[in-house]
Amino acid sequence: MTRPVQERRITWTKDNVHPLGGYRDELRVDVGSMVRAMRRQFRLVMIFAAIGLVIAVLMILGSVPRYTAAETVLLDEQRADLLNEVSPLPNAVRSDTAVQSEIEIIRSRALAYQVVDLLNLDEDADFLSPPVGATQQVIGAVSSLTDPLARLLTPAPPVSETPADGDNAENAVPMLGSDLEVTDRDRAAQILRDRLNVSRLGRSLVIEIKFSDFEPRRAALIARGYGSAYESFQLGTTNEIAAKAEDWLRERLDVLEQKSTEAASAVYEFRAANNLVQVRGNLLTEQQQSELASKLMTAAADAAEAEARLESVESLLARSKDGEEIIVVPVVGGQIGADTDALRRDYLDARLRYRRLVDQFGAEHPQAQQLSGSMALLKEAIEVELEQATEASRVAYNISRSREESLRTDLQAITGTSDENLALRGRLQQLEAISETYAQVYRDYLARLEVTMQQQGFPIAAIKIISPAEVPKSASSPRKKAMLLAGLLLGGMLGVLIGTARELLPKPVRRMSTLRQEVGINCAGLLPGEKSRDDAAWKPTRLRTIERLAQACEANRQKPGGLLVAVAPLSPGLEDHHALPTALAAHLSQNGARRVLLIHEEKLPPEAIPGPNAKGPETVLLQKVLESWSEQAGTETSDVDLNMMAKFLRDEFSFVLVALRPLSLADRSDPHSWSYDSTILRVPWGQVLPGFVTDALMDHPRFHSCLATTVLEDAELATARRYISAGSYEELEINA
Template sequence: MLERATRLRAGEDQGFPDARSDQPHFSTAELAAFVRRYLGTIVLCTVAALAVAVLYVRTSVPMYTARAQLLIDPRSAQLFREQLREVDLSLDNAQVESEIAVIRSEAVVTRVIDALHLKSDPEFQGRKGRLGQLLAWIGWSDDDEPPTEYERSRLAVSAFEYSLDVRRVGLSHVIEVSMTLADPEKAARVVNATTDAYIREQLEARAEAARRGGDWLEERLVQLRDQMQLAARAVQQFKAEHNIVDVGTRGLLDDQRLSELNSQLVLARARTADARARLTRIEEILASGFPDAAVVEVLGNQVINGLRVRYLDAETREAELAKRYGRDHPAAANLRSEMQDFQRAMSQELQRIGETYKSDYEIAKAREESVDAELARLVRETAASRRAQIKLTELETSAQTYRRIYESFLQQFTESTQRQSFPIANTRVITEATKPLGKSYPRTGLVMALATLVGALGGVGLALVRHGLDRSVQAADQIRNEVGVECLGLVPRIVRGDDERRPWRNGGPLLAGVRRFVRTQPTSFLTEVEAFPFSRFSDALRGVKTSISIANHTKALRCIGITSSSPGEGKSTLASNLARLYAMGGVKVLLVDADVRNATLTRALAPQARGGLIEALRGVKPHDLIVVDAASGLHFMPVVCADPIAHSADLLGSECMTLLLEELRGSYDSILVDLPPLVPTVDARAVSPLLDAIVLIAEWGRTPVGAVASAMQSLGSARARVLGAVINKADARAVRAQQPEYTPYYP
């Protein structure tokens, strides 16, 4: 592209590095410069917003907000609920929000409106929505007829809901009720009436719910009582039909009889076994032939005991006689005969006892068989009764279920009756509303702060819009990045004395705007570097000279042209002061005024001149036409045009101009040519190929970047060697922002 070619021509061909560099497009210095440049816009927008805010605060009707707090406490009636055996459930978010909806409900609102007679209050009859307020504010209302009672009621409800605010306090069970009105006392009165109406509404709702529940429970109890009686009668009838007798805690009669017969059978079997054992023992004794065996029956029989005593006595005497007189003694034989008689008598007595035992055994056995038969019969009857008890159990369960339901409903009916006579609310007022001391609307501090913020943001936004629409040259990076050529320097606007620190003394931005349309500069500005060698302008111009000198080390640049994209950008002032810097440095320099149509330098430096560049091109010796400034040693070739020259471009780009420049190069170390602007003439394009380098001047805040790019393209098409661009007439604050390390000697 042509821009890149121009950049290469300005950089690579002349020793400069590539102007484009990886530098950030945003910095704190640029931000500060942006704020300083558009500070007036930001302040103006902020002041306008503050003025609107002040007007709003002064014209708004002050409103006052009264607040009360309610606590939804499910434990408030804990003692009463424990007596009624109710379940205490904690509140969740949905329940709290439901209570808030109840407070804002129309039932509570209507109750308060009727209690305080708010239908006749003008404050509750003027709000008809935001559209109605806007129409009323501009004085346009279509209500020609007075409102009806229904309309007044709806207007009061709408105004009440508009002013009422109900919200939950954090995550607690506390609800804050607030009302915003113009009268602080009325606001407190309405809030307290709202809390009272809500609590009354809650109590009445509970009482009404309990009453309705009681009526329904009473009807249900009649039905349950009939069902319970029918179930009880069915149980009794079934027992009578199946001979099922219940003896209370001991169970059914059949079960009791079965248990008794089972016990009797066990006892009978034990007795039979005992009788059989005694009979067997007696039979064994009789079979052994020893009537004196030790058995219970023998030991307890007096007859046998008496016979045994006599037997033992005879046995003792028989033993003594046999010992004394021998066994054959008649007395001993008689005693032995008596002993046998005693044994026969005991045997007969044992037989009689055996017959008794046998009779007892037969009786016990018969008793056992009788009890066993009766038990078998009762078991058969009980089995049939068990089958009937399955149905009986079902009937009894149904009867018990109806009884429990009836008892439960009866208890609830009792509790409902108690609630009707003693309802308890789970909400209580913990903070009553009082008269507010300060207004809540409009909040002056908040409104002013918000207005300041909005105004500042609006000012910044407007500044950004202006900055976005402003495509003028304001920084060296724009020249490097968007045009593709090196920026040789940023030269500030020339100011005087305190005006540099306080630009309003010199007209400030207003005078700067006027100067943009002035194409001539004061004569004193052409000698700024001599009069004020330590000013910001002089120091910045030295930087431009240094940049040119650096380029001169790589390639000889003895003849340099200075031009601009359009008139009035200060190229002549820079050319004059730059030439004086060369002269002050001991360089033999020639300043040539080549602006044929607007000879600014000639009018300021040599107003009495009778000839100059035009005459030199026509054959007059150039040294006879040069004016020398004795104070600075500056050599100046003016241009004098008594009549306009139509073919000035042909004259400046002719072979005569080439010869003139060659002749002047032999006499001077440096030649600075003040060229015409590139627009609207083409003189600069015609003479630029004859010069060693071209320096393009752009005015800060005025020259568009596109104009600089077009000028570069124009010079590139003319095959001119562009050394770089200089930003002229820069604001001092912009210079300080882009060159913060600069410290002037003089203020």
């Protein structure tokens, strides 16, 4: 009972307790605690949600309706390609960056000025002075209070020193825009930009232009004005760029024309000065060198072919002289001689007939011997033909070699002559390259100038208005449903935050288990207050709590003597200070054999004083008891022997209940420690923290040492149920 108060864990989880293994470090979510917390703070959340809803309704009623007109513009790729054909510069690809650039152009101040001039908005008083709703008035009033403070906190800009002498004053450069004034045209342009909304529809090339105004027809006119101004801006920009490009191109063409003429003249003068004749686009020496090189390549190929033919014929002749049978003579000069062909046929025919005779009659046959002689003669004739072919191939090879050597000698002679003019030819090529470069650049700029001149008269913009703005039929703001939902959600979220903060803060004592677990003292139960009188559980809960208090008193009584019980509230503020002692005394006196005395430290109200014939406990003031005992003892009231008086009261009465003042108002730690056989502490429900109870008991050790039990008084049963776990013993006791 005297253990210190444990620090209350601010969490919605509970330890996973194992009945055999003890406490574990693992935590799990206590869903029941979370549900009870939400149930406790539900009313607060609903109140804040209702407040947010009311604020949203007031903002809707205090706002001036606005109407939004929309116009859609297509960035036409086909027109852009057509414009690109006559444009001096290539058209940009319609990437995300390009589309975003077009959106920023529409939002620009330059386009806003065009719309103002187109619709004369700077002369429209209604446009320049729009109506102001109650919400805007409140915001303006707040701004009027905060703006002076903001200007006061803003540091002053640095002041530049003005030159004092006359020389510096004369040489001072005037600052641009130093005399700028805000005109109606500027104000109208700023209003346009503030109410304009430009966006891209998805990933398409369609741009939507929206404008909000308090007058629907004017909103549609301004949206259409933006579409027309955007189209005019593109046409004007294209023509302006083309005009500037034309002027620049003409200046460059004059310079390039002069430089191209000078470069061509330098080429002709250099050729005439160095006698460099050009034939078919080349110099004469270069032409000759090219022809000789071509002939040399042909002659080299012919010589190689003749050499190969000679080697082949010589190989056949050598094989023939070694006895090998050779009947084919290579072609010489591209034709086969008639005599050679006849000899080959006769030899083949004779060899065929010879083999047949030998196979039938043998080699000794006369005809076979005759054919053998004929074949020998034919073979000698073929060998002679082969020698002649060899000699002819050698002659052809020598001719090809001689021609190749002659061409090679001529080429070397020409090459040696051109090396002497190598520097001249290099200089000539350099001059020709410079002349050709200037000529090509001149032609390109001339073509660009022609295209630019065409573009100036080409009235096509790369955009197309596909959906002109129409007069809106309904207001676009305030968005009633969205504002109501936002007010409801924001209010509810604020209520949730406040409720969460309330749940995380230390809570006052509202449960019997709180006193047992966090303070370490017993609790007899709840004593419902007058606010719960309509609750069906009010009467049984009250009777059960008083019964438990009576049982605690009887358990501490030591027969045959009586029991002095001190009943003290923890703090003032109870609904009925005298109700509990009176009810407890009445319950203890229900047994006729008992005498119960109820002593009040404070003066009783008239309704709490029982009548002379009333049955039940005897009621008396503490001061009267002291005075009566002092008269019997013949002493002063301050000198009364309290121990003797307490012994007398125990002997005379079964129970003596002393209703003390609140412990927090006592002048001393234990002002009536003589009377404590047992004590009952009355804790106001939902008004004090557990630490307050602990501190009070530590300040009254005698009262604490005799503490039998406590009671939570003036409880609200409806609220208490939200703090008690479902299905717990406390809930069953309340709802029994």
